[in-house]
Amino acid sequence: MLITSNADQDIQIIKLSNPPTLTSATYNASNGALVITGTNLPANSAATNDIDISKLTLTGEGSSTYTLTSDDVELTSSTEFSLNLNAADQLQLAGLLNKNGTSSGGGTTYNIAAAEDWAPGADASTDIADLTGNAITVSNVAAPTLSSATYNNSTGVLTLSGSNLPAHPGSSNDIDVSKLTITGGSGSTYTLTTGDVELTSATAVSITLNSTDQSNLDSLLNKNGTASSQGTTYNIAAADDWAPGADSSTDIADLTGNAITVSNVVATEDLLLYLQSKLKKTQVTASLTLAADTLSQSIRSNLNSKGISLASKVLELTQSLPEKQTEANLNLKLATVAPNLNLAGSNGERSKDKKFLYYNIDDQGALSSFNYNPITRTGARLYDTDGDGLGDLVSVAHRDGQTGDLDGKSNGSLSLKTTAATIDLNPVFSGQDNGLLTLADPTDSTTAAALNLQASLSSSSNAANAIGYIILSAEEAADADTILKDLDQLKQRAVSLFSSLEASDVTLHDAFRFSRSLQLLNGQSIRFFSTADSILSDLTSLSDSRFSWLDHTINSDGSLAVSGNNNIAFSLSQQDTDPGLAALIAQQQHIAASLDFSAFTEGQTVSGTLYTAREASFDSLTGFYRTVDSQGRVLAADGSLIAPGEAGYTKAALLDSNRVTALDNLSVDDNKTKDADVSLTEFCCLAPFAKVNDNTFFAFDAANADGLSHFQALGDNLFGLEDTLGGGDLDYDDFILGFNFKALTT
Known part of the structure; x- marks a missing residue:
C-alpha cells in the first residue's frame, strides 16, 4: 500500500496488487x-x-x-x-x-x-x-494391465477389462488391436486384425471385430464360458506397446492370466456323414446346432402360426468335392436332425395328414423350400427303410452351384445349412381347363410340403409307350398354356415316369410290378403324356402322331385314373406312408435305369430277389457295373473319371473292379422266367449293361454307338432291354429284370 501527500492536498491512498x-x-x-x-x-x-x-x-x-x-x-x-x-x-x-x-x-x-x-x-x-x-x-504412474475380457459371439464385440489404461492423443488409437492375440480351440492362437479403437474408460474398452476376425475366432472361441470345447482355457495376450499412451520405454506386455468369457456361441455337436468319393465312402463332419439358436424368433413364430412343426436342429456342412465330382447325396437319419418330430398318429401308425418339409437356410437366416425337385435333381426326400411305414432316412441330393449350395458357385465345394419340418395337410386333386391336375390342400396351397404318390400301370397298348410328366408351380399357372405348347420346354422339364411294354408278344414274371413312386409338392400341378415306340427326344413337333397328352378322371376316393390312346392306362394315388427301401434305391431312375445304393455304407447288406424274363431271338449276357454318380461316370484304371460318350468308357465300365460280381452274367432262355436270391453290399450307383452279339449296350444313351438308351425303367427297380443296335422295335422286352428288396433290419 502506497501513501502520498502534498502540503496543499489530502492524503492519497493507492492500492497496489501483484498478479497471481x-x-x-x-x-x-x-x-x-x-x-x-x-x-x-x-x-x-x-x-x-x-x-x-x-x-x-x-x-x-x-x-x-x-x-x-x-x-x-x-x-x-x-x-x-x-x-x-x-x-x-x-x-x-x-x-x-x-x-x-x-x-x-x-x-x-x-x-x-x-x-x-x-x-x-x-x-x-x-x-x-x-x-x-x-x-x-x-x-504413482502404473503400467497398464489387462485382467479379463468378454466376447459376444453373436455381435462380435470383444470387451477388455484392465487397469491404468491410458488414452493416446488423437482419435481411434488408444488400443493397438494388432497387438492382441487370442488363444482357444485346441490351443491355437489368432492375432486380431481389426482397426485400433478408443478407450471408454481407464478400465475398459470395447472392440467390434471385423468379419475376418469373427470368422477366425469361430473355431477358437467355440463354446460358451471360459474354455473351448476341446478344453483349452481362453486367454487374451497383449504384446508390448498394445497401449500406445503408456511409457514407450517400459515393457507393458501382458501375456497370461487374462481370461475370456464367451457368450452366445450356438451350441453345436458333430455329425459324421458319408460322402461318395468315386467308388469309396469318405467320412465328413457336419455340425448340428439348435434351431432356436440359429433361426430368429420371428421366423420360428411365423412357422408356428402356419401350423408348421420345425425340427429342433439345423444341419450345417461345408465340404470340398472330389475332383470332377459335381453332385453328392447326403443321407441322414431323420431322428438325428429332427428328434422332436413325430410322424405317427395316436395309434402309432403313420399319420396320413402329416407331410414332410425340408428347408434351406441362407446367410440371413431366411428359409426356402428344399424338397426334391426332379428338374434340378436337388433336394430332400424322406424314406422308410425299415418297413414300419414311418420315414426314417432323409436323402438330400446336392449339386455344386445349384439350389441348396449356399455359395451358389460351381467351385468344387458344397456349402449347406438345412433343417426339416412337418405340417398337417389334406391335399386333393383338382382338374384345370388346360389338362393340368393340381394337388393342393384347399385351405393351404402355398406350403411346399412333400406329397407322396404311386403310379401303377393297369393296361398296355400294342405299342411300347414311354410315359412322362411335367410339373408346374403355382407361380407358373398364368403361363401354363404357353409352356405346355412348347416342345423345347417340355423336353427340358419332362420327367420320365416309366415305360410300358406291348400288351402282347412279351414274357413276364408274375413278380414284376409296373409301378413307380413319385413326389409332388403341395400346390404344384402335373400333366402326363406318352410317346409310342419312341422317346420324347425323338420328336420335332408336338403334332407328331407318336405324342399324346393323357386324359384323367378323378375317382370318388380321390385317386386318379389316367389313360390314353390304344388302351394305355395307369392309376395314381396318394400314399399314407413314406416311400420304402425300393423307392430309395429307385430314386434316380427318372434319370436313367440304375440302382442307387449311395445311401448305404460299408458293412450294410441289402438282400432281396432278382426276377428275370426274356422274349428275344438274340442271346444276351447282362450285368451291372458301378458308377460314381447318377450320370453314369465310371472310375478308370488310372483313377480318372470317364463320362458316358467319352473315349474309353466301355473299357473302364467293364473293368473287374467296376463289375458287380453278384449281378454278373445274367441270362435266361427265350420265353422263360427265372428268379434268384441276391445279397448286395454296395454303396454307389449300379447301372446295367448287356453284351449282345458284338455289341455292348448301356442305360446311358451317350455311351452307346447309336446314341440310344438300351435300358428303360418299366417300374421301380424294373428294367427292360432293347437288344438291337439302332433300336430295333424299341419294345424293351428282350430281357427284363426286376428286384424286390427287403426292408433293412438294422
Missing part, C-alpha cells in the same frame, strides 16, 4: 489428485469458483496438450489449490503424464499452463495468463 502466478504442480496418477502451487492466488466471491479449471492445459508425452474438464475449485490458501480430476481427465492424462518425475517417457517436460482469467478473483483488467515454466511432478 503458478509455480509448479504435483500429480498423483493413482488417485487423480492434482495439487497446484502459486503466488498471490486471489479468492473469488461465492463458492467453488476461485479457480476456473477449464483454463488449465497440461503438456506431456509428444508435446501433446490436454485442457481439463473437471469442476472449478476453491483455494486452500493464497499459494495453493488442489482438485481430484474427473475420470475423463484422468484417462487423458494417463497418456500424457505417463512416467514418474517431471518428464514423459518420450522426454517431454511436463508443464501446466493457465490461460487468461484462470483466477476469476484477479483484476479483470490485467492479463494473468501464465503459460510456461510451471513444472509438474508426477507420481
Whole structure:
C-alpha cells in the first residue's frame, strides 16, 4: 500500500496488487489428485469458483496438450489449490503424464499452463495468463494391465477389462488391436486384425471385430464360458506397446492370466456323414446346432402360426468335392436332425395328414423350400427303410452351384445349412381347363410340403409307350398354356415316369410290378403324356402322331385314373406312408435305369430277389457295373473319371473292379422266367449293361454307338432291354429284370 501527500492536498491512498502466478504442480496418477502451487492466488466471491479449471492445459508425452474438464475449485490458501480430476481427465492424462518425475517417457517436460482469467478473483483488467515454466511432478504412474475380457459371439464385440489404461492423443488409437492375440480351440492362437479403437474408460474398452476376425475366432472361441470345447482355457495376450499412451520405454506386455468369457456361441455337436468319393465312402463332419439358436424368433413364430412343426436342429456342412465330382447325396437319419418330430398318429401308425418339409437356410437366416425337385435333381426326400411305414432316412441330393449350395458357385465345394419340418395337410386333386391336375390342400396351397404318390400301370397298348410328366408351380399357372405348347420346354422339364411294354408278344414274371413312386409338392400341378415306340427326344413337333397328352378322371376316393390312346392306362394315388427301401434305391431312375445304393455304407447288406424274363431271338449276357454318380461316370484304371460318350468308357465300365460280381452274367432262355436270391453290399450307383452279339449296350444313351438308351425303367427297380443296335422295335422286352428288396433290419 502506497501513501502520498502534498502540503496543499489530502492524503492519497493507492492500492497496489501483484498478479497471481503458478509455480509448479504435483500429480498423483493413482488417485487423480492434482495439487497446484502459486503466488498471490486471489479468492473469488461465492463458492467453488476461485479457480476456473477449464483454463488449465497440461503438456506431456509428444508435446501433446490436454485442457481439463473437471469442476472449478476453491483455494486452500493464497499459494495453493488442489482438485481430484474427473475420470475423463484422468484417462487423458494417463497418456500424457505417463512416467514418474517431471518428464514423459518420450522426454517431454511436463508443464501446466493457465490461460487468461484462470483466477476469476484477479483484476479483470490485467492479463494473468501464465503459460510456461510451471513444472509438474508426477507420481504413482502404473503400467497398464489387462485382467479379463468378454466376447459376444453373436455381435462380435470383444470387451477388455484392465487397469491404468491410458488414452493416446488423437482419435481411434488408444488400443493397438494388432497387438492382441487370442488363444482357444485346441490351443491355437489368432492375432486380431481389426482397426485400433478408443478407450471408454481407464478400465475398459470395447472392440467390434471385423468379419475376418469373427470368422477366425469361430473355431477358437467355440463354446460358451471360459474354455473351448476341446478344453483349452481362453486367454487374451497383449504384446508390448498394445497401449500406445503408456511409457514407450517400459515393457507393458501382458501375456497370461487374462481370461475370456464367451457368450452366445450356438451350441453345436458333430455329425459324421458319408460322402461318395468315386467308388469309396469318405467320412465328413457336419455340425448340428439348435434351431432356436440359429433361426430368429420371428421366423420360428411365423412357422408356428402356419401350423408348421420345425425340427429342433439345423444341419450345417461345408465340404470340398472330389475332383470332377459335381453332385453328392447326403443321407441322414431323420431322428438325428429332427428328434422332436413325430410322424405317427395316436395309434402309432403313420399319420396320413402329416407331410414332410425340408428347408434351406441362407446367410440371413431366411428359409426356402428344399424338397426334391426332379428338374434340378436337388433336394430332400424322406424314406422308410425299415418297413414300419414311418420315414426314417432323409436323402438330400446336392449339386455344386445349384439350389441348396449356399455359395451358389460351381467351385468344387458344397456349402449347406438345412433343417426339416412337418405340417398337417389334406391335399386333393383338382382338374384345370388346360389338362393340368393340381394337388393342393384347399385351405393351404402355398406350403411346399412333400406329397407322396404311386403310379401303377393297369393296361398296355400294342405299342411300347414311354410315359412322362411335367410339373408346374403355382407361380407358373398364368403361363401354363404357353409352356405346355412348347416342345423345347417340355423336353427340358419332362420327367420320365416309366415305360410300358406291348400288351402282347412279351414274357413276364408274375413278380414284376409296373409301378413307380413319385413326389409332388403341395400346390404344384402335373400333366402326363406318352410317346409310342419312341422317346420324347425323338420328336420335332408336338403334332407328331407318336405324342399324346393323357386324359384323367378323378375317382370318388380321390385317386386318379389316367389313360390314353390304344388302351394305355395307369392309376395314381396318394400314399399314407413314406416311400420304402425300393423307392430309395429307385430314386434316380427318372434319370436313367440304375440302382442307387449311395445311401448305404460299408458293412450294410441289402438282400432281396432278382426276377428275370426274356422274349428275344438274340442271346444276351447282362450285368451291372458301378458308377460314381447318377450320370453314369465310371472310375478308370488310372483313377480318372470317364463320362458316358467319352473315349474309353466301355473299357473302364467293364473293368473287374467296376463289375458287380453278384449281378454278373445274367441270362435266361427265350420265353422263360427265372428268379434268384441276391445279397448286395454296395454303396454307389449300379447301372446295367448287356453284351449282345458284338455289341455292348448301356442305360446311358451317350455311351452307346447309336446314341440310344438300351435300358428303360418299366417300374421301380424294373428294367427292360432293347437288344438291337439302332433300336430295333424299341419294345424293351428282350430281357427284363426286376428286384424286390427287403426292408433293412438294422
